[in-house]
Amino acid sequence: MKAVRGYEGRPVVVDVDDAPGWDDGELLDMAVAGICASDLSYLKYGTAFVLGHELAGRRADGTPVLVEGQFGCGTCDLCREGRNNLCGQTTSMALGMKRDGGMVEQFRVPANKVFDVPAGLDVADASLAEPxxxxxxxxxxxxxxxxxxxxxxxxxxxxxxxxxxxxxxxxxxxxxxxxxxxxxxxxxxxxxxxxxxxxxxxxxxxxxxxxxxxxxxxxxxxxxxxxxxxxxxxxxxxxxxxxxxxxxxxxxxSMGYCGHAGRREMLQAAEMLAARPEIPEALITHRFPLADAAEAFRVASDRSTGAVKVVVEVT
CATH class of the missing domain: 3.40.50.720 (NAD(P)-binding Rossmann-like Domain)
Incomplete structure (x- = not known):
């Protein structure tokens, strides 16, 4: 399968034998991955991992889902309280810098980090829920x-x-x-x-x-x-x-996002996008297929292009 990996400071499309991610995670067919300023920084610092933490895809039955791309250990008091953004292991799990991300055709994700896309939000726009x-x-x-x-x-x-x-x-x-x-x-x-x-x-x-x-x-x-x-x-x-x-x-x-008052902030943000379709329509300025990921990153890094949010359509 195809993936976008960092190589000598630039993104390259490569073949990978197995779906990256968590060994016991749910296997998702990835649909779209947004390019973040963090991804550009990871390339600058020489990452060799698969990129991508702004992610949306589909379950095996076709259900469109969001990936909450910020992880903690899952067992400490902070994680149990829903504040995994403050877990001491969160930064050591940064997708695209510390371990493989989801800019790949298939990705394995812990079940508690997979959420159904709210009605009214197209999966093609759903990676915007992460930022x-x-x-x-x-x-x-x-x-x-x-x-x-x-x-x-x-x-x-x-x-x-x-x-x-x-x-x-x-x-x-x-x-x-x-x-x-x-x-x-x-x-x-x-x-x-x-x-x-x-x-x-x-x-x-x-x-x-x-x-x-x-x-x-x-x-x-x-x-x-x-x-x-x-x-x-x-x-x-x-x-x-x-x-x-x-x-x-x-x-x-501010450090990322977490749970608050019994709800996941990523779902609250996704519901905002679903209720206001003009937001993704205005912010997603460029779309590229996976094969053109290098051009997608070039556009995202060049302010003269007028890019705001660039996404890579994986499938």
Whole structure:
């Protein structure tokens, strides 16, 4: 079967003899895999594993399913509480970097990480539920709720999904600060405003992972407000302490997604996508077959292409 594996810093389509994944896992026919900024970073760091953690596929009986692509040990107190994102083994199981991911024709997944795709969400769009869950979790940690205003800094897929999650979680006002024209077009399609001149917000979601976006987040925040960090700082952070102190900022760092109040956040995010089909229509800007995975990764890494979310259609 065909798979996309890292090789000397680039993705290559290879033949594999057996379905990768967990030996005792459920065998899924994979349908689609999204390309994440993490995948691009894994290639940069020289991964030789099969890529892919934004995944959707089908059971043997054809039922479309989501793959919750963040794993823990499954036995510790945190995992039993549903907070597997905080398990000490989660990062050591990162799909595509620490072990094989699911950008392959068939993939074995632990049964407790397989969920039916909600009615109304096409399996071809369902890989978007994984980054949507990342955004959902960060927005929830930040405190988006009725009676509160939310600003998002960063117009990539995580930022756009964070704005949609803040809307769904009931924030009174949601705005997004974006850089590129195509990001503003998506913002408008999702009914999200722009920060008003001089306006300050209760919660700011930093979704770009750069020093400038962090500074902009502080500028937009009300004194005593909360900044939730969705952006990833691979090379560490140089915190602007004086600016943070001046507003007594609460800084919350978000780690993936988990279970909350008896529900899996990935399912909540998938239900949001099912209820609002304009979200995947706006965010999935490019689709490529598995054979053209190298071109898919090139497009995803080149901002001049206008790509927001690029997916590889496995079957």
């Amino acid at each position: 949507a869950a990342v955004s959902w979790h960060g927005v929830r940690l930040g405190g988006a709720a009725p009676g509160r205003t939310v600003a998002v800094v960063g117009g990539g897929s995580i930022g756009q999904l964070a704005a949609a999650a803040a809307q769904t979680q009931g924030a009174d006002e949601v705005v997004l600060a974006a850089r590129y024209p195509h990001q503003h077009e998506i913002r408008e399609r999702l009914g999200v405003g722009e920060p008003a001149e001089g306006a300050l917000y209760d919660v700011v979601i930093e979704a770009a992972g750069s020093p400038s976006s962090l500074h902009r987040s502080i500028e937009l925040l009300k004194p005593g407000g909360t900044i939730a960090l969705l952006g990833v700082y691979f090379d560490g952070m140089d915190l602007p302490h004086s600016a943070l102190r001046g507003k007594e900022v609460t800084l919350v760092v």
